[in-house]
Amino acid sequence: MPSPSPFPFDRSRLAALRAREDATFVQRTSRSQVLRQEARQFMPQGVPMAWMISLNRFSPPFIHSASGAVFTDVDGNDYLDFNVADLSMTMGYGPAPIVEAVSRQVRQGAQFLLPTEDAVVVARLLAEQVGLPCWQFTLSASGANVEVMRIARHITGREKIVIFDGHYHGHIDETMVSQSEHGAVHQQLGLAKGSAANTLILPFNDLDALEQALARGDVALVLTEPALTNCTLVHPAPGYLEGMRRLTQQYGSLLCLDEAHTFQFAHGGLTGAWGLQTDFVVLGKGLGSGIAFALYGMSADIARHLERFTDSDIGPAG
Template sequence: MPAELIAGVRKDRLAAFAAREARRFAASRPVSATAMAKGAGHYLSGVPMHWMTDWPMPHLPLVAKAKGARLTDIDGYGIDDFCLGDTGSMFGHSPAPVAKAIRHQARRGLTYMLPSEAALDAGRLLTETFGDFRWQIATTATDANRFALRVARAVTGRPKVLVFNGCYHGTVDDTMVTLVDGQTVTRPGLMGQVTDLSQTAVCCEFNDLAGVEAALAKGDVAAILTEPVMTNSCMVLPAPGFLEGLRSLATKAGALLIIDETHTISTGRGGYTRVHGLNPDIFVVGKCVAGGMPTAVWGLSPAVADRYHTANANRPSGHSGMGTTLSANPMQFACLQATLAEVMTPENYARMEQGAARLAAGLSGAITRHHAPWHVVRVGARVEFICAPGPLHNGAEAALAHQPAVEGAVHVGLLNRGSLIAPFHNMMLVSPVTKKSQIDRLIASFDEILTDLFAQSQP
């Protein structure tokens, strides 16, 4: 009887590999294990942020320091970092211009609810980098998306946002919907959710323009909110003409188009929007935009900004429901200014592109050599290996391609060999300071792991 397979890997071989790698990790990091056992109990679920429990290691390593594209944990291991804070440190840890800006601003105050000269220059640099928008500053991309949706609803007078099945736009409640038998429903598993989110959102499949057109025809959609490439769900590329079709359909239906570039800023300077000439009504980006300082920005096209001013002038007095006290603080502006002017440069993006192409080619070569039914996707500096055949076309296919048992085992195996990738969907980033030797080590480790997983001999 043939052995049961998961993503082309024998189930028994996968279990043996995963157990062996887990033992190896636990045995190699006793200092972190002791420290976690002693101090983690003060946190809910033993972690300061609940998604840290998504890491597949037996216990978390504790980071002592990070520099460039390398971490060092308290057990003394140096780790090639391809996670880079899930894009927050995409340009490397503490880029020199950003670290200098932090030191300089720290002597002048951290927050005072008034702009600085750096704020004015940062506004100019945002427009120069991303295009002609009227900007606002937030602390996270979740907040930026939430505020953008408020504006869209205010200027259109419509209640719903159109999102794509499997999307991720931070923890914005309205986007937490999925498709079941063609109907929009609240995603299962949400904590404390009491609202029927189908009343405020409609869900379509990515790359399905006919579905989008049908949803917009009802006349109740204020905005389409999308990434130009689906990420955080096994990466899905847009079909030719899809993004242009969204622009056309939104305009025809009187809805706004919001492009969230929080992950796809990896594409190149100005993000996917600038590189591919997209034309959104509202633009959102966060994560690494200020070099790792918690910062996000959202911008309105001049025409939408005018509509916003009209809506704002005619609303009753009182709180608008947008804004947080610590957003737009001087430290954010200092880091924005430094990142946009000195870090987010064409030269750095060119280095990132070259390194990511090398990584993608190496991973693809290993997959081919081992006849694995997997594939590799790249968007600029962002690379993913997906444990299923490709390409993927929508969120439903991406959900089926996700193989947690295989991905977790490979992740721990890579970390045991000195490379850290993101715990979500095998995402890897190449920074401007990532060395060829680091890329080649990751490729060699990946090949070694596939040699074990896809070996023809009996375990």
């Protein structure tokens, strides 16, 4: 039998405290409660995205405005945002220089489906900071990871990808999976039955497990954060990322460092700050300061491949 807790407490008192706090929150967010019921006529669960319900223990507040590190709901309650919108608002809410720059660009034209001079400036700055010479732009890190996987499969002629326990790489069928005794299984409803067939999930910081997977010769891409951020924070063991780079090169797989979160950890992200070698880097989240914006960087060799096959989605194999 388990040992009794050295700090016993009355669970009934804890339940009563929680019930009281929940009731207080509902009372303080009465306008949000009304809006959610109205919204359910037009949006499932009354929210723009379903995960806004699944990530909250109770009905989420509807937000009116924000400034700096604080946002205010429609009932006038202020919240100090320690989550910074899952690292997408690391510059804070409404910073004057960003507001001015975005407003100016919207007046000139928000997008054109054509290149702009600013794109050259952004790509040049990222090349200097991160260390990869060439870049492509997308609307989300999820989209960037999808393109990276397709390019890796086109280059290698292989199908499988490797990801790691504790991962999150966006709303992608192949990565929204977890490990079970029978292999990779889906984490959400409605995913294609075969979408997990080519996904291998390995333990982080285990080079032996990675080498066993790569030695089979069927892995197109190893996709990882340089430090895991979706299962608290897991640092790479000394030499682990360098060993990963060595093994991917040895067995003919490509490597992508997903820095959608970790790019805010240091100037140039962890790739630039730690001098990491990789084939791809994916950026997103806070890079757009709340605007849908992401990129992926690539080596010169991969850039030459994309010069040869302009559209990697329909180009011939090989």
